[in-house]
Amino acid sequence: xxxxxxxxxxxxxxxxxxxxxxxxxxxxxxxxxxxxxxxxxxxxxxxxxxxxxxxxxxxxxxxxxxxxxxxxxxxxxxxxxxxxxxxxxxxxxxxxxxxxxxxxxxxxxxxxxxxxxxxxxxxxxxxxxxxxxxxxxxxxxxxxxxxxxxxxxxxxxxxxxxxxxxxxxxxxxxxxxxxxxxxxxxxxxxxxxxxxxxxxxxxxxxxxxxxxxxxxxxxxxxxxxxxxxxxxxxxxxxxxxxxxxxxxxxxxxxxxxxxxxxxxxxxxxxxxxxxxxxxxxxxxxxxxxxxxxxxxxxxxxxxxxxxxxxxxxxxxxxxxxxxxxxxxxxxxxxxxxxxxxxxxxxxxxxxxxxxxxxxxxxxxxxxxxxxxxxxxxxxxxxxxxxxxxxxxxxxxxxxxxxxxxxxxxxxxxxxxxxxxxxxxxxxxxxxxxxxxxxxxxxxxxxxxxxxxxxxxxxxxxxxxxxxxxxxxxxxxxxxxxxxxxxxxxxxxxxxxxxxxxxxxxxxxxxxxxxxxxxxxxxxxxxxxxxxxxxxxxxxxxxxxxxxxxxxxxxxxxxxxxxxxxxxxxxxxxxxxxxxxxxxxxxxxxxxxxxxxxxxxxxxxxxxxxxxxxxxxxxxxxxxxxxxxxxxxxxxxxxxxxxxxxxxxxxxxxxxxxxxxxxxxxxxxxxxxxxxxxxxxxxxxxxxxxxxxxxxxxxxxxxxxxxxxxxxxxxxxxxxxxxxxxxxxxxxxxxxxxxxxxxxxxxxxxxxxx
Numbered sequence: 135x136x137x138x139x140x141x142x143x144x145x146x147x148x149x150x151x152x153x154x155x156x157x158x159x160x161x162x163x164x165x166x167x168x169x170x171x172x173x174x175x176x177x178x179x180x181x182x183x184x185x186x187x188x189x190x191x192x193x194x195x196x197x198x199x200x201x202x203x204x205x206x207x208x209x210x211x212x213x214x215x216x217x218x219x220x221x222x223x224x225x226x227x228x229x230x231x232x233x234x235x236x237x238x239x240x241x242x243x244x245x246x247x248x249x250x251x252x253x254x255x256x257x258x259x260x261x262x263x264x265x266x267x268x269x270x271x272x273x274x275x276x277x278x279x280x281x282x283x284x285x286x287x288x289x290x291x292x293x294x295x296x297x298x299x300x301x302x303x304x305x306x307x308x309x310x311x312x313x314x315x316x317x318x319x320x321x322x323x324x325x326x327x328x329x330x331x332x333x334x335x336x337x338x339x340x341x342x343x344x345x346x347x348x349x350x351x352x353x354x355x356x357x358x359x360x361x362x363x364x365x366x367x368x369x370x371x372x373x374x375x376x377x378x379x380x381x382x383x384x385x386x387x388x389x390x391x392x393x394x395x396x397x398x399x400x401x402x403x404x405x406x407x408x409x410x411x412x413x414x415x416x417x418x419x420x421x422x423x424x425x426x427x428x429x430x431x432x433x434x435x436x437x438x439x440x441x442x443x444x445x446x447x448x449x450x451x452x453x454x455x456x457x458x459x460x461x462x463x464x465x466x467x468x469x470x471x472x473x474x475x476x477x478x479x480x481x482x483x484x485x486x487x488x489x490x491x492x493x494x495x496x497x498x499x500x501x502x503x504x505x506x507x508x509x510x511x512x513x514x515x516x517x518x519x520x521x522x523x524x525x526x527x528x529x530x531x532x533x534x535x536x537x538x539x540x541x542x543x544x545x546x547x548x549x550x551x552x553x554x555x556x557x558x559x560x561x562x563x564x565x566x567x568x569x570x571x572x573x574x575x576x577x578x579x580x581x582x583x584x585x586x587x588x589x590x591x592x593x594x595x596x597x598x599x600x601x602x603x604x605x606x607x608x609x610x611x612x613x614x615x616x617x618x619x620x621x622x623x624x625x626x627x628x629x630x631x632x633x634x635x636x637x638x639x640x641x642x643x644x645x646x647x648x649x650x651x652x653x654x655x656x657x658x659x660x661x662x663x664x665x666x667x668x669x670x671x672x673x674x675x676x677x678x679x680x681x682x683x684x685x686x687x688x689x690x691x692x693x694x695x696x697x698x699x700x701x702x703x704x705x706x707x708x709x710x711x712x713x714x715x716x717x718x719x720x721x722x723x724x725x726x727x728x729x730x731x732x733x734x735x736x737x738x739x740x741x742x743x744x745x746x747x748x749x750x751x752x753x754x755x756x757x758x759x760x761x762x763x764x765x766x767x768x769x770x771x772x773x774x775x776x777x778x779x780x781x782x783x784x785x786x787x788x789x790x791x792x793x794x795x796x797x798x799x800x801x802x803x804x805x806x807x808x809x810x811x812x813x814x815x816x817x818x819x820x821x822x823x824x825x826x827x828x829x830x831x832x833x834x835x836x837x838x839x840x841x842x843x844x845x846x847x848x849x850x851x852x853x854x855x856x857x858x859x860x861x862x863x864x865x866x867x868x869x870x871x872x873x874x875x876x877x878x879x880x881x882x883x884x885x886x887x
Contacts, residue, residue: 200511205232206457216839222267229500290630303357330372392416397443416455420479421819433813434492438579442566446540468697474797485776494584601767603749624708636728654711739790758855778833783860
């Protein structure tokens with residue numbers, strides 16, 4: 135009947151129907167019946183009821199068809215609207231059919247009651263771009279998301295709500311959370327972005343990894359989980375809900391797994407939730423990085439192994455976290471002390487270039503998997519152990535073309551020669567092969583044919599006469615500083631509107647002396663100035679020189695708020711606890727407090743403001759000078775390739791390009807263990823680190839849309855001292871990647887699979 139109605143819709147709607155007297159009554163009755171069917175069809179189509187998402191024990195079901203979901207994570211504020219179409223197009227070409235994304239409450243409601251859905255926070259535009267790219271969307275509403283985001287994505291103003299406790303059965307928190315979630319969902323509904331409305335969102339997540347912390351909140355935590363689920367269901371979004379690491383979720387909420395591997399989780403999941411599909415919502419492609427740490431690296435072979443083991447053992451949704459990690463611009467990096475890029479050893483690096491061989495190696499896996507979607511989602515796999523550490527998982531009917539097998543060698547050291555169906559297969563250790571027709575190997579996770587990326591940095595020619603200047607940032611400058619008997623906690627004092635808080639006091643001694651200045655507890659870092667001279671940076675102890683009357687000025691700075699854990703509302707920064715000088719407790723001295731720094735308040739970084747400031751031109755005087763604002767005009771001859779700031783010559787602070795905040799920089803050397811990496815065996819976050827004795831981060835991404843051909847203004851706030859002459863805008867290209875090569879690779883994969 136639907137087919138008949140559809141044919142009538144195509145042939146009759148918009149045309150005049152001329153019914154002559156000669157039409158007999160029987161035909162007239164038939165036409166009326168078909169017209170009624172057409173009416174019902176068009177009515178259902180109009181209200182969205184023919185677009186339907188549900189699920190069963192195998193998979194998500196979209197419009198009556200089970201789907202094998204191949205997904206990648208992208209955080210929209212860690213890139214720019216200018217970048218979104220190309221990144222999403224790359225995700226689709228990667229063989230994915232789904233985008234997984236968070237929303238970020240902190241960015242959307244930085245000030246209570248003031249909502250922002252513009253620029254990098256234009257969620258509606260981002261989701262529409264995903265739909266244009268042909269992707270489904272898994273929306274992780276949270277609103278706590280972690281994501282190595284400051285405060286885990288929660289707005290810091292929540293901390294100052296009376297009697298609030300985050301993420302538990304607390305009326306104040308629940309009221310704020312519900313207000314935001316309803317506002318956010320209503321925005322999406324207005325834009326018709328849920329699947330039943332014609333949009334791409336096919337499932338949504340409430341909360342995030344709460345099961346890891348629920349016990350710490352006791353009975354109130356259990357009540358909170360029930361409330362969260364009731365809230366989700368009341369939103370009436372028309373698509374399924376899921377939660378990750380939530381073993382006490384009800385059977386009608388899909389429970390999912392996060393981790394480097396989730397194949398062994400499937401068995402326990404099926405025992406507890408036999409009617410749910412198995413989803414791997416975060417297949418971690420690497421790990422986050424802190425200042426002073428070497429860079430995380432997860433071998434391509436292991437990424438492919440993890441994904442294939444999950445699909446082989448019955449999983450039907452694997453999400454690569456991250457597909458593109460991007461960059462934590464402004465103050466959004468959390469931690470504390472997470473670096474500015476969020477590379478995460480993703481499929482695309484922080485400059486949105488292919489991270490090869492990983493990207494192309496896993497891409498060929500995805501293209502191969504898609505070929506067998508109908509077989510995989512139709513049944514649970516048939517599992518066999520062929521020999522020690524060799525497993526076979528089969529979908530379809532052996533002996534027919536409608537069959538695919540996954541042959542796994544889970545031994546961490548020994549390669550295997552395995553005989554199956556009368557044919558011998560070579561299986562490297564810690565690898566999985568896909569056998570088309572249960573016979574022909576078309577892919578093995580350990581056998582890489584994809585090329586390596588070759589990072590190349592291209593510098594632009596310098597201006598013949600460099601335009602540079604500097605301005606001092608005054609110490610503890612304020613017309614009306616607040617005076618307190620003892621140092622106050624930083625977040626409570628600054629309301630998290632800035633990274634910076636000055637503490638100042640006067641200490642008198644009878645004669646000139648050297649002695650220790652000690653702190654019981656402090657964070658994230660204290661810059662110590664004695665009589666307006668920079669001494670050192672510390673969180674524990676430093677030796678200072680005192681004379682008869684010594685002014686002690688301490689610039690306390692945060693480097694992102696806590697992202698993971700419990701009781702965020704109790705999190706403290708700045709000077710916490712006692713302070714001793716020369717063995718004397720000076721905690722109860724009179725302390726002057728100044729919130730923020732002058733140049734930040736005056737917005738020195740904006741081009742229009744900078745143009746009206748008087749910049750000192752003698753750069754030699756300011757070389758390695760702490761607390762200094764620098765301005766430099768840098769020539770750019772092309773914006774066709776990814777761009778970055780080379781900040782190797784600077785110390786620590788913030789940097790802006792043409793008024794856009796590229797985030798924190800810190801030229802700290804990476805220390806740690808960087809042993810040769812073998813892909814075989816269970817991966818964890820401390821394995822396979824790279825870049826020891828290099829800077830944790832040297833290059834800082836800037837969007838091509840921020841730069842312009844010609845002169846570009848770079849403004850730097852330097853905390854500890856650096857050389858502005860060494861700051862450059864450079865191009866970051868993959869010398870091995872050309873359009874022709876990529877087309878050749880795409881054709882090769884398509885022809886093979």
